Amino acid sequence: MSVPKYRPKRSNNIQVRPFGALFQRRVCMSISPLAPDSFPDMPPIGGLSLATAASGMKYQGRDDMLLMRSIADSHFAGLFTQSDTAAAPVQWCQDRLAQALCQSRPAAILTNAGNANAFTGSKGHLATMATADALAKAGHIDKDAILLASTGVIGEPLDTDCLAAQIPHLLADDKASWHDAAKAIMTTDTFAKGATSTCQLDGKQVTICGIAKGSGMIAPDMATMLGYIATDAAISPDMLLHILRRANAQSFNAITVDSDTSTNDSVFAIATGVAGNDEITSEAHTDFNHLYHAIKTVMLDLAKQIVRDGEGTQKLITIDILGADNDSDAYKIGMSVANSPLVKTAVAGCDANWGRIVMAVGKAGIGIDQNVIGVRIGGFDVALAGQRVENFDETPVATHMQGQNIDIAVSVGTGSGTARVYTCDLTHGYISINADYRS
């Protein structure tokens, strides 16, 4: 086996910075002030191996490829962008998962960062095929049991030779940590994102580990950017997909950074079954809810980390909508507020601008009666029954607006529909990052 030209040392230090031109620019932007103090301790998942490598395609001095391999009889599920311009690897995965081909044999997910292989036409499909071929041959994996994910610039042909050259190294050295894995899939992210949880199923301890990347072009329509959830639990493929879909609605699909939906949004779930619990094959299984909540915990944690790394963000905004006719209406109103540039710039300026919040509620076009609208900011009533509260004292609200975590709650009626969505403020940092980065 040949030695790779460049293999950066792995360590547990956060090494997101001195990496190439892009990251040099992000050094100026610095790590998000909302980043967690450190990457969590995340144990390996039995039956799953991780490997990373540096293709040298775009970034210098950092890994930009991730191979996740699972043992036979692992189960996979995936959710993908609903964009009309979904990227070639998304279409590849959808075809494979629709045929349930990856569900009962050794399987793999290969990811590259720096080029999204999106809007690349027939070249893009040839590139997915060539990459899967190379991995299938070298790794003795059924080609149709290989899933592919790409993230980075849109519209540029993908150089598959760069990727193929690293496949032997990815197969030979598969002892990467979750932290290594999370770093290898980053693009404009300023920190690596990981989360883990455990639960007891059938008397057996089960572990869930997840990683994700994303900080711009975040308005998931099905899943956000790239997310990977792995567990050693035994669970049937259809129940794995069911849990993924349910948890996704309240995590990755409940966030927005900038209202722009990526061509490459993908979230994968892998269950190796190594924990040895009684396989969960229906929602009626006594352990279904335990696993559901453990997985949802990881996904929500990752989703919020993505918002905390929203391009240029200084504040995490949590928006609760209450009293809508149904959850779907509440969600639409919540996203209308979360995507409003005027609400997000007001938060950036520490301005408790309830007028803009009400404007964004109104433009959602749900047909609510404005005379019942109430607005709370930081737990303080700002408006009740369609107008500002009498003798409003803005002081405590202004203090809340100075913080990093901004809570907005809007009551829009007496219905039972609710939604909680997350976003970040819109700052000069977002402009700086996106006015000079071709992503």
Add this chain to the structure above:
Amino acid sequence: MSVPKYRPKRSNNIQVRPFGALFQRRVCMSISPLAPDSFPDMPPIGGLSLATAASGMKYQGRDDMLLMRSIADSHFAGLFTQSDTAAAPVQWCQDRLAQALCQSRPAAILTNAGNANAFTGSKGHLATMATADALAKAGHIDKDAILLASTGVIGEPLDTDCLAAQIPHLLADDKASWHDAAKAIMTTDTFAKGATSTCQLDGKQVTICGIAKGSGMIAPDMATMLGYIATDAAISPDMLLHILRRANAQSFNAITVDSDTSTNDSVFAIATGVAGNDEITSEAHTDFNHLYHAIKTVMLDLAKQIVRDGEGTQKLITIDILGADNDSDAYKIGMSVANSPLVKTAVAGCDANWGRIVMAVGKAGIGIDQNVIGVRIGGFDVALAGQRVENFDETPVATHMQGQNIDIAVSVGTGSGTARVYTCDLTHGYISINADYRS
């Protein structure tokens, strides 16, 4: 009659700058680089008088009220925001126009800038009633023949005493120019917006004059912010509304600055009939199209001026969508591109980032086939048949991106649906303006 406390001198010089705190901040932002060289020469409209006054409510040293009065038998039409949180004056106008009460008698439109009287609950409705009452009594106008418009901060009670105090002055001195009128309705606008055209109807020369205001919270759902179109043509009320609606679809409804829809969007049309042409009472009238095009010319000019004054803008972006199944699909795709923060920041950075354009086409969710998408920027083919053109030379496109007028055309199929929409780039200026201004 008492002399008003403060009546600034009127002149034809552009006087948008040394006005109060808000305008002092906008001095830092300076007049939009896309502003026209000067305000156009706009003749009076026979049968219509204009008056402006300074309420002192918010701005110091400038007029912030506008009264337009028309002679008997003038015809009015209006289009308004479709927001669920439409402001009290919008509801007032909708009620009046629904009853056709202002159509055949002396009538008036009173506008104030600085407070939108939006989300003000029952207080807001009392304020509209009190203001209309005061004007009706002092001016001997039927209260139901008075239309009201407000623009400015949302959620704050409107001080009607300030407005009522100026009504005698507005009635006594009604010789304001269109330029005075356009300046009196400004809020964050950096320049006054006016446009005029003429046409021959039935051998008579007819004049159209229009003014508008708006530079943020611009994503009209029916009309944008405040627009006023006046003509001396004779035309029936239903035909006036018909023309207003048709022209609006291709002018004010075809622009977006920041995807946020105002609570106060209103556009009014007034036809005094003083020109003496044979009244246009149906679309089949030989002169219908002449008047339609003359009015549309004014409205499109004003709409583009609003984009040219988009908060923080440096570039006007014209987006053509071609080949959609129908105009509605084309419009949705166009607005998806026009509202994408990533497309708008790329343009701000002079980056011909076709990948982001394609992303925004995809997220519109129309169900187009990405393999037929073509993208032209500045007239140069960038992508054809779903991928970047072979041997793409970015040099001429990069030169185009350095300019102030950016043209993007996207072909999405072979259908006959087209749309042209206008937006501006997203810059640090937008953040600066909106992170510290309560609008």
